[in-house]
Each structure stands twice: as C-alpha cells, then as structure tokens.
Amino acid sequence: ILYIYVYKSDNGVIYLKVIYPLTLLPEKNILPFYRTLLETNMYLNGYIIGVEKNMAILMSIIKIQDIDSEEARKMVEQIAKLTLDISDKLIEEFSAVRFESQ
Secondary structure: OOEEEEEEOOOOOEEEEEEEEEEEOOOOOHHHHHHHHHHHHOOOOOOEEEEEOOEEEEEEEEEHHHOOHHHHHHHHHHHHHHHHHHHHHHHHHHOOOEOOOO
C-alpha cells in the first residue's frame, strides 16, 4: 500500500509526500524495535522512518518544483524497494506483521 499526498505549506510551497507502511508495531520487544528503527533511519538519505498510530512507516517529502515526473517515478520505486528490505528485516528480527490494507 502506497499513500501519495500533494499539499501546500503555509508559505505557498507545494510538496509531494509519499508514505509506505512498513509493519505493524510488535506486541513484544517494542524498545529494541524502536531502536532498530532509529538506527536504520540514520542511514537513509531522503527518507524518514516514523511511527503512525500502530505502524512503522517510511516516508519521503520533496518540493514539487524540485522534481519532474521521471524523478517522482524513481522516488516511488526506491521507496518501494526500501520498504521491502526494511520490513523484511523487521519481520525476521521482531516477528512484526507486514501492514496489509484492511
């Protein structure tokens, strides 16, 4: 599942925001899980790992004026690949559950 938003900031700049859910938060070992998210986040360039409600997410935000359609397509492909890599690691290490749309 991929969520794409276009929004305008208070100062009039238009952004493209792409969010990809990674996994649901695990019921056990939540502190080591959070630590792994933080450590993984440290090595990402242009992407952010966060927590929204009961799930870990991967997100990227970029000014619309800074990209063309080809760059936007590449960004979506890259975030999809990163999502699979990171979520597979979280599933293996913490028995986290892959996010599925309800």
